[in-house]
Amino acid sequence: MICLLFCSIGLKGQEVSDYVNPFIGTSNFGATYPGPVAPRGMVSIAPFNVAGKQNVLEKDSRWLSNPYVHENTFLTGFSQVNLSGVGCPDLGVILVMPTTGMVETDHLSYGSTYSNEVAKAGYYSNTLDKYNIKTEFTTSKRVGVNRFTFPAGESNILLNLGLGLTNEEGAMVKVVSSSEIEGMRTVGAFCYNNPESAYPVYFVAKFSKPADSFGVWKKPRKYEGEEAQWMTYNGKTRMMDNATRMIVGDSIGTYFKYTFSKQETVEVKIGVSYVSIENARKNLEEETSNKSLETVYEETLGEWNQILSKVKVEGGSKEDKINFYTALYHTLIHPNTLNDFNGDYPEINTGKIGNTTGTRYTVFSLWDTYRNLHQFMSLVYPRQQSNMVKSMLAMYDENGWLPKWELNSTETFTMVGDPASIVIADTYLKGIQDFDVQKSYLAMLKSANQIEDNPLRPGLKNYLGKGYLTTEDVGSVSTTQEYNAADYSIAVLAKALGKTKDYKTYRKRSLSYKKLFDKEYNLLRPRNSDGTFYEPFNPLAGANFEKNVGYIEGNAWQYAFMVPHDIKGLKKLMGGDKNFTIQLQKVFDDNQFDMANEPDIAYPYWFNYVAGEEWRTQKTVEELVTKYFQNKPDGLPGNDDTGTMSAWLVYSMMGIYPASIGDNKYQITSPVFDQVEIGLDSKYYSGKKFTIITKNNSKENNYIQSIKLNGESLKRYWITHDEIVKGGVLELELSPNPKK
Amino acid sequence: MICLLFCSIGLKGQEVSDYVNPFIGTSNFGATYPGPVAPRGMVSIAPFNVAGKQNVLEKDSRWLSNPYVHENTFLTGFSQVNLSGVGCPDLGVILVMPTTGMVETDHLSYGSTYSNEVAKAGYYSNTLDKYNIKTEFTTSKRVGVNRFTFPAGESNILLNLGLGLTNEEGAMVKVVSSSEIEGMRTVGAFCYNNPESAYPVYFVAKFSKPADSFGVWKKPRKYEGEEAQWMTYNGKTRMMDNATRMIVGDSIGTYFKYTFSKQETVEVKIGVSYVSIENARKNLEEETSNKSLETVYEETLGEWNQILSKVKVEGGSKEDKINFYTALYHTLIHPNTLNDFNGDYPEINTGKIGNTTGTRYTVFSLWDTYRNLHQFMSLVYPRQQSNMVKSMLAMYDENGWLPKWELNSTETFTMVGDPASIVIADTYLKGIQDFDVQKSYLAMLKSANQIEDNPLRPGLKNYLGKGYLTTEDVGSVSTTQEYNAADYSIAVLAKALGKTKDYKTYRKRSLSYKKLFDKEYNLLRPRNSDGTFYEPFNPLAGANFEKNVGYIEGNAWQYAFMVPHDIKGLKKLMGGDKNFTIQLQKVFDDNQFDMANEPDIAYPYWFNYVAGEEWRTQKTVEELVTKYFQNKPDGLPGNDDTGTMSAWLVYSMMGIYPASIGDNKYQITSPVFDQVEIGLDSKYYSGKKFTIITKNNSKENNYIQSIKLNGESLKRYWITHDEIVKGGVLELELSPNPKK
Structure with missing residues (x-):
C-alpha cells in the first residue's frame, strides 16, 4: 500500500513527515484519529467506526470520546470535523459515506468493514469491503477533500447529518444543485x-x-397520541427526492446518486466554517477550488514537512523517530484554527462575529496544556504561541474571562484551576511579548480575586480566607495546588512588570499548599472547613478516575509533588533532600505514578532537584518513554490530551523538560537521539540553531556523565530558555553508569 | 369594543367591510379563523386556541383542521400562516405569544384564556386574561403585524416554532439582533x-x-441508552440566553424580554416567504416598513372595501348582508398569493425558484372550487381568475401535470377527479382567454389519456376501457362522474378551438356514467370489474364520511345527480321529467341532501331543468340559505372548503348559480336582496354594471312570477354568462305563490 500511495501521488525521497504514523494513539483511549488534518487545521477527516454494536468500543454503550478506535471494524462514514486526544466526546460530525446499490440511509445497514488502511500525515485511504470502493482523503486547513473510486454500477455518496459522535443532534441542509450542498x-x-x-x-x-x-432523507421522531394514528409515516424515514428546499431535523442527510458504466472517481470537497455557510463556501473556494486531491495533499504535506522539520533529530532507531515525529505531529493539531480564510470567527459569549488578521485559535485544553505544550510552542513555534495568547486575550475581551477549557468559542469549564494565567505569564517570560501584557495582567488579577460569580476559580473565598479549598469545595487539594501555581505565575509576571508589592502578595499566596501538608503521611491531605484533616484518608484512593475527595482525577500520591513552582519548599516540608527522594521514588516503586494523566507528569524530573539524584530522572524518563510510547495504535499511555502527552514525549526524547513554573528552566535528562536540532525563530529569538548532542549514546548508555553548554562545562542539570534561544550547543556525555 | 376599535383607528361611515363577521365559520367545523388576512394574502393571523386539553376540541386528540375553534377558551399564541376552511390540518405555525413575569416556554403553562374578542376584516383583538395584555393584529399581504399592550413590569414576547397545528415539526431560528429574528x-x-x-x-x-x-429555547427529544445517563439535561428545555447563532430543532422558540416601568406597546412585524429569509425580509420592508399597525390596517381595510364592493347589495336584513359579505370575504382568501413581493415563488416539484410578474396563486382545493368558486371569480374578478389559470398552467410547466389539490407548490393529491380541466375550460369559455389555451388543451389531454403513472386520473385504464372505474378502484362511481365532467369540459374546449373530432370523442366519453345507472334503484351504482353491479348495495350508506364502496364522501343519493353536464340525459335515464323530479325531491324529503359537502350542492338548481318545477329550486334554495347560513360562529353548514360553501351562498343569495358545466349558463332563483349590482371588469367584459332587481321581494314572496332581461320578458330560468357581462338588468317579480 505504501508503494501504491507513493506511486499514485508521485512523492520522492524521505521527509520528516514520513515518520508520522497517525495510527499511534488510536487505541488504548489515546483518542487520536488516523485521518488527515493540516497543521492546526479546522477540518480533519476521521474514518468513523464507533457506531454499531459489532464494534469493540461503541460510542453509545460507554463513555467514548473518539470517532475512531483501531480495534473496531465497522465503519459508518468519514467525519469532517473531529477532536484529537480529548477525554470528552464532541464533534465527529458531517459524515460522508460512499455506498453502491440502492440507497440505504440507516448507518447500521450501510456500514461496512474496511481494509487496506493507509494513514500518513495529511492522507488516509482504505477500501470499503462491502462495496469495493477505494476511499482517499486529504485536507487543507478548512476543507476536507474526500475521494471515492467506485466500481461500475449504481453508486451513492451519503452525507449523514444525523449520526455523530455524541447525542447532540440537529442539522439543516439544502441541496444547492446536483453538485453542491450547504448546511449546518x-x-x-x-x-x-x-x-x-x-x-x-x-x-x-x-x-x-x-x-x-x-x-434528502429525514427520520423524524415517532409521535405519540391520537393524531399519530393517521400518520402512516410516523417515525419512518422520508426520502425526499430532488429536494432543494431547506430541511431541518435531528436525523437528516443527503444522498447523491450516480450510475457509472465503468470505474469512476468522485471528489467531494467540504468547506467548513463556524461563522456561516457563506464563509464555508469562501473557505472552500480560497483553499481548494480547482485543486485535485493530489494538489491539496502535496500542499498540506509540504506544510507538515516544513513545520515538523523545525526540530531535526539524528540517531535513535526508526521507531524512535516515528514516535518522536508522530508526537510532534500530535502537538500541532490543537489548539487549532477557528477563524475562516477571511479572518471571521464566532466570538465567545457575545454572539458576534469577530475578525482577526492573525489566527484565532481554539480548543484550549489548558489544564493539560499549561504543563508543557505551550512551553514547547513558545520554544519552537513562538509565532503560533503569540497568536494563541492573543486568542486567549481576545476571549477575555469578549467573555470577560480568560479561557479555561475553550472549544470553538464556548467555555466548557472542564477541569479545575486557572491555567490561562500560567500560560500567559510563561509566554511573556520566554520573550514573546507582542501582546497586551497589561491587559493580561488585569485579566489574571480578575480571576485571582473576584470572589462572586467567578467561573474560573470556584472556591476562591475559602482559598483566599484559609489558603486552601475545603472538602466542601470540588477537588480541594488539587484545586488549591492549581491556584497556587497560577498565583505564582501572577507573582513572577508582577515582578517582570515591576510590581514588587504584587509579586510579594502572590508569591505568598502561591505557597498556601503547605497548609494542606500532613506530616503524618508526608503528603497533601484535604482539610475540612473547620480546619481538621479529612477522614478517612486513603492516599491510594482515586485510581482509574474514581471519585476521590480532595483530588481531581488522581490520588494523594499523584498530587503530592504537583508544586511546580516550589519544589524547594516541598523538599523542606518533606524533611529535606533525602526524605523527598525516598518519597518521590516511592511513587514509582509503588506503582502510584500515572503516565496517562497530567498531575504527576513532571514527577520524573523532580529528582533533578536533589544533587546526586539526577540519575533517577534519567532512569525514570527512559523507562517511561520506552514503556508507554510505542509505534503502534496503543502506543500512547492513554488520552493524548490535545497533545500534552505527546509534548511530554517530544521534550523527554529531546532531553529537556519544562518541569517548573515561572523560572524559564528546562530540566535536563538523557536524550534518546544522538542529535536534536531546534530551528530558532528569527522574530522572537536568534534565528540560529540550538543543538543537543549526545556522546556515547546507546540503549545501555543512558546516564549523563557530563554536560557542556557551548563547549563550557555546565555544573547543573538544567538550562534556561534564554540560553537555548540564543542558539548554541548542549553536549551530553552518556555512560551506562548512573552518576550518583 | 366596536367603538373602541373604530375610535382608535379613526374610521367613519358604513363600509361593505363592516358587514364582514370573521367569526362566521369558526364553529361547527367551518374551519375559518377570526384573525386578519388581506385579500388573497399569504399571511394571516389566527388566535391559536386548539392546544391544551382544557379546550373542547383539541388538535391532537381528534382530527382537527383549524387553528381556532370558537368554543375553545385556552389560547397559546397567534399563528402567522393559516389555512381557511380546509378539511385537513396544515400550517398554523409561527406562533407569537406575549406573556408577563418569568419566561415560561411550555405552551400548556403559558397559555391563557381571553376576552374582549373583536374581529373585523383585517383586524383582530383580544385581551389575555392571565396577563392583562391587550393584543391587536392586522396583516398586509405578506406581513403579519402583531401589537401587544403590556402592563408595567416584566414582559415577554415568545415566538414558538415548536407548537403548530399538526405533528409536522422542525424549525431553524437565528436572532439577528435585539429587535430582529429570522428563521424557518x-x-x-x-x-x-x-x-x-x-x-x-x-x-x-x-x-x-x-x-x-x-x-432561544430548545426542547430536545429524550435520548435513550447508556450515553443518556451522563446527560443530566436529557430531554430538558435549554434556555440559550443571548443566543445569536443558528439553532435548529423540533421544538424551539425565542423569548424577547422587556422590563416596562409603565404600560407599553410593542409591535412585532413578521414577514413571510416560501422562498427565502431574504425574501421574507424584503416582503416585510416593502409592505410594512415604518408603517404603524393603524396604517397597515387602513390599507388592508381599503383593499377589502374595494374588492368587496364589486358586488353591491340592497335590501335584505342586516344579517343577510353580514352573511353575504362574510361569504364574499371567504371566497377571497384562497387561492392565495404564493409569490413574494419581488415575484419569486417556489416552483412545484422542480425545486427551483420561479418568478412571476403577475400573481402566483396557491391553495387550489379544486375538487371543491371547480363547482362554483372559479366561476364566481371569472364573473366578478376575472383578472384574478386569469392569474389563477396562469398559475395552474405554470404548475403544468413545472410539474408536468395540472394541479389537483395544490398547496404552497406541493401537490397533495387530495380527493378525486380531474378538476383543473373543468376550471380552465370554463374560464376560457367565459371569455378570459389571455392564457396559453393550446398548452392548456395539451395538459388536459395528457391527464385524460396517459394511462401509466398518471397522478391525476388513477383508474383511467378501466375508465377508458369500460367507461367506468370498477370497485377495484377508489370511489369508482364518484370518480367516473368526475372524469365525465372533466371530459365534457375538454369536449367543449375542443369545440371552441375548432377540434370537431376531439369534441365528439370527449363528448362521448363524458356520458359513460350511464353505464353505472341501475334502473332498479334509479341511481348510479358501483360495478365490479366483471361488469356486475356491486353487492350489497345500500344507497343510504356513506353518511358522515363513512367509507362507502363506490363513493367519495357521500352516498348514492348524493352522487346520483352529479352530472352537471348532462342533466337532460340523466332525466331521460330516470324516466323523464316527472320521475326525475320525484327522485330529486326525494333527496331533500328523505334528508339525503348534504349541504356540508360538494357532490350534491348543485342539486337544488336541477329542478330548473323541468319546466314548471322551477319553484322547487326557489323553495329549496331559500330553505337551505336560511337553515344553514347564519350570522354566528356555527353559521356555516360545515367546512367552508376554501370558500366553496361561501361561493354557493353568495351566488344563491344573488339569485343565480352556475350549476351546469360547459354551457356558460347560470340557473336563476329568487334572490335574497332587492337589488344586486355586479361591477363588470373593463378588461375582459363591458366595464358596465349588471343588476339583478327583484320586485315585491319579502320573506314570504319567494317565488318568481316573471323574469325580464333588459326590459324584455325572459321565458327561461337561466341566463348566460355573455348576457350578464354585457351589462344590463335582470328583473324578477316575486310573489308568495309558486308558479307551477
Missing part, C-alpha cells in the same frame, strides 16, 4: 456540560461530478 | 399525505422596541 450541524455539550451553548458548524460540499439524481 | 418552520404533510414534500416557510420578525434581553 449542531455540536456542543462537551463532557455533557453546558448544552445551552450548543452551536452550529456550517459546511458547503462540492462534488467533482454532478449527481444523476439526489435527495 | 417546516410545514406540509397535508391530510397526513406526502410527508416527503414537507417544506419550509421562512420568516423575519422585527420588533418595534429592542428587547432588554433575549434568548
Whole structure:
C-alpha cells in the first residue's frame, strides 16, 4: 500500500513527515484519529467506526470520546470535523459515506468493514469491503477533500447529518444543485456540560461530478397520541427526492446518486466554517477550488514537512523517530484554527462575529496544556504561541474571562484551576511579548480575586480566607495546588512588570499548599472547613478516575509533588533532600505514578532537584518513554490530551523538560537521539540553531556523565530558555553508569 | 369594543367591510379563523386556541383542521400562516405569544384564556386574561403585524416554532439582533399525505422596541441508552440566553424580554416567504416598513372595501348582508398569493425558484372550487381568475401535470377527479382567454389519456376501457362522474378551438356514467370489474364520511345527480321529467341532501331543468340559505372548503348559480336582496354594471312570477354568462305563490 500511495501521488525521497504514523494513539483511549488534518487545521477527516454494536468500543454503550478506535471494524462514514486526544466526546460530525446499490440511509445497514488502511500525515485511504470502493482523503486547513473510486454500477455518496459522535443532534441542509450542498450541524455539550451553548458548524460540499439524481432523507421522531394514528409515516424515514428546499431535523442527510458504466472517481470537497455557510463556501473556494486531491495533499504535506522539520533529530532507531515525529505531529493539531480564510470567527459569549488578521485559535485544553505544550510552542513555534495568547486575550475581551477549557468559542469549564494565567505569564517570560501584557495582567488579577460569580476559580473565598479549598469545595487539594501555581505565575509576571508589592502578595499566596501538608503521611491531605484533616484518608484512593475527595482525577500520591513552582519548599516540608527522594521514588516503586494523566507528569524530573539524584530522572524518563510510547495504535499511555502527552514525549526524547513554573528552566535528562536540532525563530529569538548532542549514546548508555553548554562545562542539570534561544550547543556525555 | 376599535383607528361611515363577521365559520367545523388576512394574502393571523386539553376540541386528540375553534377558551399564541376552511390540518405555525413575569416556554403553562374578542376584516383583538395584555393584529399581504399592550413590569414576547397545528415539526431560528429574528418552520404533510414534500416557510420578525434581553429555547427529544445517563439535561428545555447563532430543532422558540416601568406597546412585524429569509425580509420592508399597525390596517381595510364592493347589495336584513359579505370575504382568501413581493415563488416539484410578474396563486382545493368558486371569480374578478389559470398552467410547466389539490407548490393529491380541466375550460369559455389555451388543451389531454403513472386520473385504464372505474378502484362511481365532467369540459374546449373530432370523442366519453345507472334503484351504482353491479348495495350508506364502496364522501343519493353536464340525459335515464323530479325531491324529503359537502350542492338548481318545477329550486334554495347560513360562529353548514360553501351562498343569495358545466349558463332563483349590482371588469367584459332587481321581494314572496332581461320578458330560468357581462338588468317579480 505504501508503494501504491507513493506511486499514485508521485512523492520522492524521505521527509520528516514520513515518520508520522497517525495510527499511534488510536487505541488504548489515546483518542487520536488516523485521518488527515493540516497543521492546526479546522477540518480533519476521521474514518468513523464507533457506531454499531459489532464494534469493540461503541460510542453509545460507554463513555467514548473518539470517532475512531483501531480495534473496531465497522465503519459508518468519514467525519469532517473531529477532536484529537480529548477525554470528552464532541464533534465527529458531517459524515460522508460512499455506498453502491440502492440507497440505504440507516448507518447500521450501510456500514461496512474496511481494509487496506493507509494513514500518513495529511492522507488516509482504505477500501470499503462491502462495496469495493477505494476511499482517499486529504485536507487543507478548512476543507476536507474526500475521494471515492467506485466500481461500475449504481453508486451513492451519503452525507449523514444525523449520526455523530455524541447525542447532540440537529442539522439543516439544502441541496444547492446536483453538485453542491450547504448546511449546518449542531455540536456542543462537551463532557455533557453546558448544552445551552450548543452551536452550529456550517459546511458547503462540492462534488467533482454532478449527481444523476439526489435527495434528502429525514427520520423524524415517532409521535405519540391520537393524531399519530393517521400518520402512516410516523417515525419512518422520508426520502425526499430532488429536494432543494431547506430541511431541518435531528436525523437528516443527503444522498447523491450516480450510475457509472465503468470505474469512476468522485471528489467531494467540504468547506467548513463556524461563522456561516457563506464563509464555508469562501473557505472552500480560497483553499481548494480547482485543486485535485493530489494538489491539496502535496500542499498540506509540504506544510507538515516544513513545520515538523523545525526540530531535526539524528540517531535513535526508526521507531524512535516515528514516535518522536508522530508526537510532534500530535502537538500541532490543537489548539487549532477557528477563524475562516477571511479572518471571521464566532466570538465567545457575545454572539458576534469577530475578525482577526492573525489566527484565532481554539480548543484550549489548558489544564493539560499549561504543563508543557505551550512551553514547547513558545520554544519552537513562538509565532503560533503569540497568536494563541492573543486568542486567549481576545476571549477575555469578549467573555470577560480568560479561557479555561475553550472549544470553538464556548467555555466548557472542564477541569479545575486557572491555567490561562500560567500560560500567559510563561509566554511573556520566554520573550514573546507582542501582546497586551497589561491587559493580561488585569485579566489574571480578575480571576485571582473576584470572589462572586467567578467561573474560573470556584472556591476562591475559602482559598483566599484559609489558603486552601475545603472538602466542601470540588477537588480541594488539587484545586488549591492549581491556584497556587497560577498565583505564582501572577507573582513572577508582577515582578517582570515591576510590581514588587504584587509579586510579594502572590508569591505568598502561591505557597498556601503547605497548609494542606500532613506530616503524618508526608503528603497533601484535604482539610475540612473547620480546619481538621479529612477522614478517612486513603492516599491510594482515586485510581482509574474514581471519585476521590480532595483530588481531581488522581490520588494523594499523584498530587503530592504537583508544586511546580516550589519544589524547594516541598523538599523542606518533606524533611529535606533525602526524605523527598525516598518519597518521590516511592511513587514509582509503588506503582502510584500515572503516565496517562497530567498531575504527576513532571514527577520524573523532580529528582533533578536533589544533587546526586539526577540519575533517577534519567532512569525514570527512559523507562517511561520506552514503556508507554510505542509505534503502534496503543502506543500512547492513554488520552493524548490535545497533545500534552505527546509534548511530554517530544521534550523527554529531546532531553529537556519544562518541569517548573515561572523560572524559564528546562530540566535536563538523557536524550534518546544522538542529535536534536531546534530551528530558532528569527522574530522572537536568534534565528540560529540550538543543538543537543549526545556522546556515547546507546540503549545501555543512558546516564549523563557530563554536560557542556557551548563547549563550557555546565555544573547543573538544567538550562534556561534564554540560553537555548540564543542558539548554541548542549553536549551530553552518556555512560551506562548512573552518576550518583 | 366596536367603538373602541373604530375610535382608535379613526374610521367613519358604513363600509361593505363592516358587514364582514370573521367569526362566521369558526364553529361547527367551518374551519375559518377570526384573525386578519388581506385579500388573497399569504399571511394571516389566527388566535391559536386548539392546544391544551382544557379546550373542547383539541388538535391532537381528534382530527382537527383549524387553528381556532370558537368554543375553545385556552389560547397559546397567534399563528402567522393559516389555512381557511380546509378539511385537513396544515400550517398554523409561527406562533407569537406575549406573556408577563418569568419566561415560561411550555405552551400548556403559558397559555391563557381571553376576552374582549373583536374581529373585523383585517383586524383582530383580544385581551389575555392571565396577563392583562391587550393584543391587536392586522396583516398586509405578506406581513403579519402583531401589537401587544403590556402592563408595567416584566414582559415577554415568545415566538414558538415548536407548537403548530399538526405533528409536522422542525424549525431553524437565528436572532439577528435585539429587535430582529429570522428563521424557518417546516410545514406540509397535508391530510397526513406526502410527508416527503414537507417544506419550509421562512420568516423575519422585527420588533418595534429592542428587547432588554433575549434568548432561544430548545426542547430536545429524550435520548435513550447508556450515553443518556451522563446527560443530566436529557430531554430538558435549554434556555440559550443571548443566543445569536443558528439553532435548529423540533421544538424551539425565542423569548424577547422587556422590563416596562409603565404600560407599553410593542409591535412585532413578521414577514413571510416560501422562498427565502431574504425574501421574507424584503416582503416585510416593502409592505410594512415604518408603517404603524393603524396604517397597515387602513390599507388592508381599503383593499377589502374595494374588492368587496364589486358586488353591491340592497335590501335584505342586516344579517343577510353580514352573511353575504362574510361569504364574499371567504371566497377571497384562497387561492392565495404564493409569490413574494419581488415575484419569486417556489416552483412545484422542480425545486427551483420561479418568478412571476403577475400573481402566483396557491391553495387550489379544486375538487371543491371547480363547482362554483372559479366561476364566481371569472364573473366578478376575472383578472384574478386569469392569474389563477396562469398559475395552474405554470404548475403544468413545472410539474408536468395540472394541479389537483395544490398547496404552497406541493401537490397533495387530495380527493378525486380531474378538476383543473373543468376550471380552465370554463374560464376560457367565459371569455378570459389571455392564457396559453393550446398548452392548456395539451395538459388536459395528457391527464385524460396517459394511462401509466398518471397522478391525476388513477383508474383511467378501466375508465377508458369500460367507461367506468370498477370497485377495484377508489370511489369508482364518484370518480367516473368526475372524469365525465372533466371530459365534457375538454369536449367543449375542443369545440371552441375548432377540434370537431376531439369534441365528439370527449363528448362521448363524458356520458359513460350511464353505464353505472341501475334502473332498479334509479341511481348510479358501483360495478365490479366483471361488469356486475356491486353487492350489497345500500344507497343510504356513506353518511358522515363513512367509507362507502363506490363513493367519495357521500352516498348514492348524493352522487346520483352529479352530472352537471348532462342533466337532460340523466332525466331521460330516470324516466323523464316527472320521475326525475320525484327522485330529486326525494333527496331533500328523505334528508339525503348534504349541504356540508360538494357532490350534491348543485342539486337544488336541477329542478330548473323541468319546466314548471322551477319553484322547487326557489323553495329549496331559500330553505337551505336560511337553515344553514347564519350570522354566528356555527353559521356555516360545515367546512367552508376554501370558500366553496361561501361561493354557493353568495351566488344563491344573488339569485343565480352556475350549476351546469360547459354551457356558460347560470340557473336563476329568487334572490335574497332587492337589488344586486355586479361591477363588470373593463378588461375582459363591458366595464358596465349588471343588476339583478327583484320586485315585491319579502320573506314570504319567494317565488318568481316573471323574469325580464333588459326590459324584455325572459321565458327561461337561466341566463348566460355573455348576457350578464354585457351589462344590463335582470328583473324578477316575486310573489308568495309558486308558479307551477
